[in-house]
Amino acid sequence: MCGIVGLYLKNDALQPRLGAMLAGMLITMSDRGPDSAGIAIYGTPGAGDKVTLQSDDPAAFAGLAEAMGAALGAGVTVRIVATHAVVTVPDGRAPEAAAWAEARGLRVMGTGAAMEIFKETGSPRAVAERFGLAGMAGTHGIGHTRMATESAVTTLGAHPFSTAADQCLVHNGSLSNHNAMRRRLARKGFRTRTENDTEVAAAYISSRIAGGESLGQALEGTLADLDGFFTFVTGTRTGFGVVRDPIACKPAVMAETGDYVAFASEYRALVDLPGIADARVWEPEPATVYFWER
Template structure:
């Protein structure tokens, strides 16, 4: 079944409350997906720097890993450890080298996302537990998306939890089920797109990545998915500057949005939105099927 949420802040005064608002929305969706949960938050970033969202086993020594990544010209990379995850900030010019180093020397560490501003966290467990483990309520930023999972087609694992990265500062959460994900998985692997789990949602993320590598914008990739992705789905995608929404052509899965002068919010159900400030005066609507929506700040 799964539950997804998204929150885009128009009012900078609310940025310090983003994490608390997103945590509340996510936890309300618990009974739509108690197996695992995850979220992406878009906070501050530095030009010519990139953040790698890393995941490893409990009690992993991320500080030792960061020391091993010490760069002569830049010193130790920035490091923030939260539970089984860590955010490592490095010079953007060194990203390829660091990725290669981790793959060769530290295969036990997974890179779950990358970008100037995006940070991804996900884990097995109830949304409230996951949010507490990673300190979501205390995070600040301009926007974020989240997911609670009810596993159907694959095992309950941290690797199978959402969000899934689709590129730099981009990620996806999905509510629904794809019927052609196995065929797509094989086709994407032939195109060099790594698919690590049996989760159909990772295939959707890989599909968007492949389309964008061919030169499509994210919006164009989503539109192409209306023809290529069989099944039913609601996608919420995070970008560096905002978030987008797409429902399948028959709008099979529930979805509701609310917009005020301060924010735009998405929830699988209206009850995910009821605690947001000013919700009583919000423009509440159901996004149309087969229609790509985006809300983004000017770059």
């Protein structure tokens, strides 16, 4: 089942409202996925790179800035958001900071100059409220409500999945060749942390982009190399993309105005967006890639 939402803003004046609009969309999809939920928010890059960390016990973040700063030999700042901490480190030091944090039992949700990922078990409403999603600003974002069918209900099993800097993916569906693809990607150095097939798809897209392809080309590749049924919505530092498998058995709807592009598993998640009555609304075609980039 599961529910997907995504919002890509073309009008910068709407950036302070991104979180509020996404929160409404995410909560509307609650009955498609009551087990866990997550969102990725993209903002304008600032000084330094960001590492989003998670711990079931937020006390683990005590003294984090000082300890990581001493290990890196550089300034580190920490912003705690419920069970997550957004750590800002000097440019280029995110991989080192992530490895340091993992060695100390902290979970890495994602890294990048623009992306922050927040995900937890629980209802979408509870997750959105826990992280203060309605108060977040940004340029674009994607979210997911999960009904677990093939793996455990855990924080790491929740979407979005990120396998490269400023890249993440949410998925509705199931892949049949993900274990073979996981082994293939591991040989290329792309690590996955869970048994979830969505993480494999995220790593696949990351590997294509790392090889020099555009977001659109990477999404095209999923149609040839990933077997199963799927709707993918992906985010990058500058882009937002959607693709459905050739059968397209999972529901999907898109809307576009001069201000934004929106995606949802069902139209009811879009009805409160500004200007939706005048939007171009359509069902994305099977085996067709849609993407927008800044």
